[in-house]
Amino acid sequence: MSSATPDSVHTTLDRGLHQLAALGGDCIDHANAIGTILWSPPRVVVVGRLKAGKSTLVNALIGAPVAETAALEATNVVTVYRDGSPSRAEVLALDSTRHRAALRPGAGIELPIPSAEVAYVDRWLPSAALRELTLIDTPGLSTLTAANDAATRRVMIDGFEQTRTASIDADAAVFLFDAAPRVDEIEFLHRLPFTPLTMLGVLSRADSFGEGAFGRRDPLTHAAAHAATMAGPLAGIVHAIVPVSGLMAQTSHTGMLTERHAALLAQLRDIAPLEVLRIFDSEDPTSGGVPPAERRELLALLGEYGVLNGRRIAADGAAALNTWLAERSGIAALRHALTAATGRFAMLHRAHRILARLDQLAFTHPARDHIRTLTAGLRADPALAAVTVLEDYQRMLDVDPDAAVTDELRTILTATTPAGRVGLDGHSPPAAVTAEAHRRLAAAQQRTLATRSAAEDAALVTLIRTYTALAAGH
Ligand SMILES: Nc1nc2c(ncn2[C@@H]2O[C@H](COP(=O)(O)OP(=O)(O)OP(=O)(O)O)[C@@H](O)[C@H]2O)c(=O)[nH]1
Ligand SMILES: [Mg+2]
Incomplete structure (x- = not known):
């Protein structure tokens, strides 16, 4: 699993789709259709x-x-x-x-x-x-x-x-x-x-x-x-x-703000906050020196917070006001x-969607044996191991979100080091990591004797495979 990067996930799936296309006939169309998922963003x-x-x-x-x-x-x-x-x-x-x-x-x-x-x-x-x-x-x-x-x-x-x-x-x-x-x-x-x-x-x-x-x-x-x-x-x-x-x-990311807006807002910079509130609540055409239509425009662009707190910055021009809005917006x-995190797991989810499409095809297509072999090969590839962990984690969340197994799957998915995958901190010595992997492996094997769901059965297969690799120092 340590070799799984977004690029290796991509390359592995691309290779699988080429193998699918090589089966000829309408498999070429299927490979192209599934390929559009691979080539489009999450x-x-x-x-x-x-x-x-x-x-x-x-x-x-x-x-x-x-x-x-x-x-x-x-x-x-x-x-x-x-x-x-x-x-x-x-x-x-x-x-x-x-x-x-x-x-x-x-x-x-x-x-x-x-x-x-x-x-x-x-x-x-x-x-x-x-x-x-x-x-x-x-x-x-x-x-x-x-x-x-x-x-x-x-x-x-x-x-x-x-x-x-x-x-x-x-x-x-x-x-x-x-x-x-x-x-x-x-x-x-x-x-x-x-x-x-x-x-x-x-x-x-x-x-x-x-x-x-x-x-x-x-x-x-x-x-x-x-x-x-x-x-x-x-x-x-x-x-x-x-x-x-x-x-x-x-407002700050779509080019809506102009120098005119900044100049209008800057006119209000020395007015007390409650007076600003009164001006924006009033329909008086001369209130604050800013006409009602422009007041509504400012309010629609900046909101009350932007109007109240952006006045001083507006005096420095639209660019300064824009920067301030962007920064404060979060x-x-x-x-x-x-x-970061969401994107990484969205990529894995997209890989899961591609594998699910291949599974579906293997179910209905005359070349099902070939497709099944191909998909099994992909799932066994270390580059796609994390996809299986994600699938197991998703199923366990449905049946037993609080199970220890669910927690271990999550730990494996979110960790970025071998030590992290067995719940240790990143600086742990290799010997401690293999020892903990052995301990977790034995515990997982023990648990296979009394599982509560098909999801847990599948999850334990994944945990055992992961811990076996980590115990061997991979
Ligand atoms: N003050 C303030 N107003 C906001 C903000 N985001 C949206 N609004 C205002 O809230 C109203 C609804 O915003 P929309 O983006 O259309 O909300 P929506 O969730 O897409 O609404 P529906 O599609 O109808 O469910 C608009 O008048 C927006 O200007 C915000 O961050 N601050
Ligand atoms: Mg909407």
Whole structure:
């Protein structure tokens, strides 16, 4: 397993797909179809409550205002944002037909069919960010908008409303919540085919957290403290929680801010905070020297927090204000989390999807014996050992999340050194690592005598293989 890098996973799967194509006939088409999964970036879905700020955050991560965001209108279709030219959209209907769709000026698309018949929208645009990750925006979870809620569940939960064709095949999820997730949201997250390793929590709208911009405590600091407090109770669902202001991130990452905005804001720099609040609440055309339309524009771009605290910085110009917004937004930490742990396990999840497709093909294809041999060869390759560990971990989370076996699988997956894989710290001498591997190997062998599920049987095979290699010093 020590040899497993994203590159070696990729190379090994690529070799397998070449072997599949070499079987000839329609296996070439199957190899090409599965190859598109291998050559496309991991797919990260953004989910959360109605109005949690999902579309705003998606725009910020893409670096372009392509997703519609609004205080009133809700996102009503699932949209998959992928890198590509020309900028265009296609709608996949629940009956599997595809329809080209016109782009609206600004953001969003014209749906050529009713939203209730849409499985999801494929939206391509040239974007460096989307070359690394495909981003999927979803309608909010809420019983208030039952149709939207169902649209998200349909593509996320296998077998929901018997619509399997609609699956969006995500590799990781970003879960947005504000104060605390609700019971129904937690239940939804448990039904997703992910492990906490590929689920990242985002405490959204951090700029208006708690009492907000005019409260006693800085909302961003307060949100960071709250995120840290929530990390423990939510550890079984997400591996980290990052506080983010999607609004400040969107404004600073999509080129929306101009010198005109900075100049308008700078006019308010010497006014007392409560007076600023009064100016923004008033419809008086001359209040504060900034007309109502411009006040609304500033508020929509910066939020109350940005308006209140960005005034001094605005005097230094739009570039300075933009830098400040970007820094305070928390988007850098979110990006880091997305490319670090989440990204690593999303890659493994994508490899799992490819192996699952091969397994499925082996089930139905006339050349099933060849395909089965080929897939078994891939699974036995050390480069793909971590994929099997991830699959076992996912199954154990379903049947017995608190079992010792589940914990050991997680330790193996998240460790970056041989010592870490047996639960020791990275500086442990090799002799201590092999001794601990021997001890764990014996314990795993002992446990095979009284297992409680098929998932545990499979997991023990994986643990025994891993500990045998570590005991031999590999
Ligand atoms: N202050 C503040 N407002 C935000 C933030 N993110 C989003 N908003 C505002 O909240 C409203 C809803 O934002 P959206 O991004 O459309 O939320 P959504 O989760 O996509 O909403 P649905 O798709 O309807 O579920 C908009 O008016 C946004 O401007 C944020 O970080 N801070
Ligand atoms: Mg939305």
